[in-house]
Amino acid sequence: MVFFFLIFFWFAFFSGGLTSRHDAILSFCLLFCFYSYLEYFKNKKKYYIYISLFISSAFISLHPFFLLPFILTLIIFFIEFIKIKNLKYKILLLSYVLFILSISFQLLIFKVLSIENILLFFDQTFNYISISNELSYGSHSSFEGLIINIKKELFELRRLDHLHNFNKLNYYILVFSLFFFINIFFNLKKNINNQLLFLFVISIIIFLTIMPNKWAHHLSIIVPFLFINLICVIFKLFENQFFFNSKKNYLILTILLTTLSFINLFFDLKNNQFFYNFLKLNKFEIANHKIFNRLESEQLKIEEINIKYKDLIFYSNPEHKYIFSNLKYAGHQLNIAIKKNLNLIFLEKKYNKKCSINNVKVKLKYIDEFKFENKSWFVCRVI
Numbered sequence: 001m002v003f004f005f006l007i008f009f010w011f012a013f014f015s016g017g018l019t020s021r022h023d024a025i026l027s028f029c030l031l032f033c034f035y036s037y038l039e040y041f042k043n044k045k046k047y048y049i050y051i052s053l054f055i056s057s058a059f060i061s062l063h064p065f066f067l068l069p070f071i072l073t074l075i076i077f078f079i080e081f082i083k084i085k086n087l088k089y090k091i092l093l094l095s096y097v098l099f100i101l102s103i104s105f106q107l108l109i110f111k112v113l114s115i116e117n118i119l120l121f122f123d124q125t126f127n128y129i130s131i132s133n134e135l136s137y138g139s140h141s142s143f144e145g146l147i148i149n150i151k152k153e154l155f156e157l158r159r160l161d162h163l164h165n166f167n168k169l170n171y172y173i174l175v176f177s178l179f180f181f182i183n184i185f186f187n188l189k190k191n192i193n194n195q196l197l198f199l200f201v202i203s204i205i206i207f208l209t210i211m212p213n214k215w216a217h218h219l220s221i222i223v224p225f226l227f228i229n230l231i232c233v234i235f236k237l238f239e240n241q242f243f244f245n246s247k248k249n250y251l252i253l254t255i256l257l258t259t260l261s262f263i264n265l266f267f268d269l270k271n272n273q274f275f276y277n278f279l280k281l282n283k284f285e286i287a288n289h290k291i292f293n294r295l296e297s298e299q300l301k302i303e304e305i306n307i308k309y310k311d312l313i314f315y316s317n318p319e320h321k322y323i324f325s326n327l328k329y330a331g332h333q334l335n336i337a338i339k340k341n342l343n344l345i346f347l348e349k350k351y352n353k354k355c356s357i358n359n360v361k362v363k364l365k366y367i368d369e370f371k372f373e374n375k376s377w378f379v380c381r382v383i
Contacts (some may be wrong), residue, residue, distance in 0.1 A: 007146035022062045029056045033069040037196050049076050053303040057104040068207050139288050153209040165214035180233050271373050301370045316346035347378045355380035
């Protein structure tokens with residue numbers, strides 16, 4: 001119940017839900033991996049580890065971050081493999097892991113599983129990593145890039161800064177839960193639960209640190225674990241209170257928190273342009289409800305810009321490439337986009353009072369503006 005609620009809480013309160021991103025599935029995989037660890041170390045149950053390995057490997061093609069639950073599960077799998085003395089059981093486990101790896105490769109390359117296709121996949125992957133390092137670090141040196149990345153994550157706090165700009169409420173919720181995580185340092189020796197929770201949180205932080213992109217929605221994978229700790233701290237503080245001694249009151253608390261999640265989810269849906277377009281595309285009657293009047297007005301302006309500036313090359317946030325389908329998206333790396341004969345730059349009015357960008361040698365002229373999910377944007381022409 002707690003795991004389900006934590007997943008739901010993240011889905012309703014953090015970016016990633018109701019989009020094409022895979023953060024919700026990744027959060028689930030990590031939670032299930034954590035649960036398999038608990039069952040293995042506390043109750044000596046091994047089959048959850050095998051299930052966790054299968055789930056994480058099945059989704060590994062969706063996003064590189066699925067490597068984390070895969071690696072964490074694989075560690076326990078190999079520990080168990082070494083401990084087993086029964087040869088037949090070892091052969092069975094080895095066959096299972098080879099089967100899992102073959103599924104992962106098949107999903108990754110999405111072609112016939114041959115030596116030629118596997119080598120081509122690795123070649124394309126290494127090329128992608130090289131380009132990603134150049135864009136993210138401004139360097140081909142992986143070691144130099146790693147140092148720069150650690151600096152961005154742990155000292156400049158780029159990801160937290162992005163979350164603060166994107167959603168201040170979620171930022172303060174996350175900082176609040178991080179503050180309470182300090183409590184776990186004083187209880188590490190007391191039980192295996194805290195030790196495993198600490199292991200997972202530290203593993204996620206290390207993983208996020210070495211990853212080049214610093215998007216706020218990646219923080220969603222750490223949120224459930226911080227809330228497990230937060231819930232444990234609250235229950236421990238009030239364990240002698242009458243409210244927390246009653247199963248009925250636990251149910252009331254769960255219903256209350258779930259209701260808050262539903263309310264927040266409603267407002268997310270109400271302001272989600274992609275959800276509104278989905279309703280219209282599938283001709284759901286609710287798309288004509290007055291709660292979507294503002295989104296309808298925004299959509300009309302977006303359609304006007306799509307027609308007015310057809311085939312022009314533009315720079316903006318990644319989500320805009322899906323709504324301005326008649327325009328050509330140059331990416332969200334401005335230094336790269338400028339080299340592509342850029343025509344338009346979209347700037348959010350919240351952070352820009354006029355069509356100008358500091359420290360960038362490009363002249364801009366205001367020509368239009370639009371709203372997207374209640375955020376106002378300038379349409380600036382490159383001159």
